[in-house]
Amino acid sequence: MLTTLLTTILITLSSFAQNIQENDATLAYKQGKQQEKSASTTAHYEKAFQLYEKSAALGYDSAQVALAQFYELGIGTKTDFLKAADLYQRALEQGNAQAAFRLGNLYEKGNGVEQNMAQAAHCYLQAWGGKYPRASEALERIDAKRWLSSDLPTYRFYLAMNNDEKAQYELGKMYLDTKTTAKPNWIKAKYWLEKAAKNNLVEAQLLLAKTYEEGQIIEKNTDIATSYYNQAARQNNKIALLWLENQQLQESTENIRLTATTNHSIQNEVVVINHFAEGVKAWNTKNNKVAYTHFQKVSSKKQPQVLKYLAIMHKDNLIATANLSEAILYLNDYTAIYPEDAEAYKLLGEVYLAKKQKSEAKYYFEKAEEKGIKITKEVWASLD
Structure with a gap:
């Protein structure tokens, strides 16, 4: 009973002493901060240095960082990078993100410590994990300059993970x-x-x-x-679309070479492929009338790009027989094949907007945004 009572008293006294120490550390740091803010002479900075030193000695991490910066910049004392690095390390061990960033900077420049880009990156990563401003910028700089070997974890690695x-x-x-x-x-x-x-x-x-x-x-x-x-x-990348078109043309040319003397059904397939190729050539040279004629002849085959070309021709009034309803039909067929193409939904929205069917236009613009295309404020305003 007596032993238990003594133990309780000792724990209480220890906790009380710790609270006093923490309060003293916090008070000294705040006083130092105030002194630094209003400082106008060397004596003022020296006083702030003493207050930070007192708080840092009691283990207050913010004071350790402030004191380290005084040592690093030579404020209120002589410049001492080694002491600055030691103080930053002590604060870092308490999870201080600013200390991690400042220590990383010392390692990057080789001030007070041996220059070590891997160690600098490690410190910056800890600062980044603590959401310290400028840590991302420092990590990007290290990555951009390829200062680390490819096997070391870098900023990109953590983002990639x-x-x-x-x-x-x-x-x-x-x-x-x-x-x-x-x-x-x-x-x-x-x-x-x-x-x-x-x-x-x-x-x-x-x-x-x-x-x-x-x-x-x-x-x-x-x-x-x-x-x-x-x-x-499927994301409407022009390089990929052109490559696939060229690949298709190469394959059709090879088929023509191998099957030139075969039956009539194969010859018909060659005609289909040639109409597509001629349509693309005419489209690229802005000969819309010829392109439309060729694409029309193969439209029944439901080739996705043909459907999209035809829809755009009707939508943008590029042909004499342009019709918005036809554009909708072609785009619906296209999205049934390629539902991932955000631009197709944007085109549908524009067609319905031109037809003054705002609810339908809004529906397709929303789908386009869901799939990654940003619709302008002006367009949304036109739907009100």
Whole structure:
């Protein structure tokens, strides 16, 4: 009973003493801060330094940071980077994000500590995790200048781990870059690029497609390349669409060569493909009448790009027989095949807006925004 009572008293006294110490540390820091803000002479800064020193000695992390900055900048005392680094480290160990950032800066510049970019990045990452302003900027600088070897975790790595598709793409591209590595690391590059591609980043889809198409880093595989070009084409990427069109033309040319003397049904298929090719040529040269004639002849085949071309011609009044209702029919057929294409929904919204059917226009504009296209304020205002 007596032992328990004594233990309770000791714990109470210890807690009381700790509270007094914490209060003293906080008070000294606040006084130092006030002294620093109103300082106009060297003596004022020296007084602030003494107050910060008292608070820092009691373990107050904010005071340790303030005191470290005085040592780093030579305010109220002589410049001493070594002492500054030690104080930043002590505050960092208490989870102070500002201390992590300032210590990272010392490692980056080699002030008071040996210059070490890996250690600087490590400190900046801790500051970034603590949401300290400018930590992202510092990490981006280290990444941009390629100061770290590709195997060290960097800012991009942590973003990529958090499913940032642009960071995943940058990491993948870095592992393919022979300027930063002796030879491309296809396994790591493929891992990150596939994640970015799965997150619908067109740049990653195109890079994977090109890599498989060229076959310089990995064995050439046209089927996989086509698959990635198709993914990019669904987002209406012009490079991918042109590649697929050219691929289709090459395949049709080969079919013509191999089957020139075969039966009439094969010849009809050749005509279909040629009409599509001629339509694209006429479209690219802005010969809308000729393009429309060719596309019309293959419209029954429901080729997605043909449907989209025809819809745009009707929508934008590029032909004599332009009709908004026809544009809607073609776009509906197109979205049934490619429901991922946000632009198609935007086009539908514009068609319905032109027809003054605002509720329908609003519906399709909302779908377009859901799929990634930003609709302007002016358009939304026109729907009120």
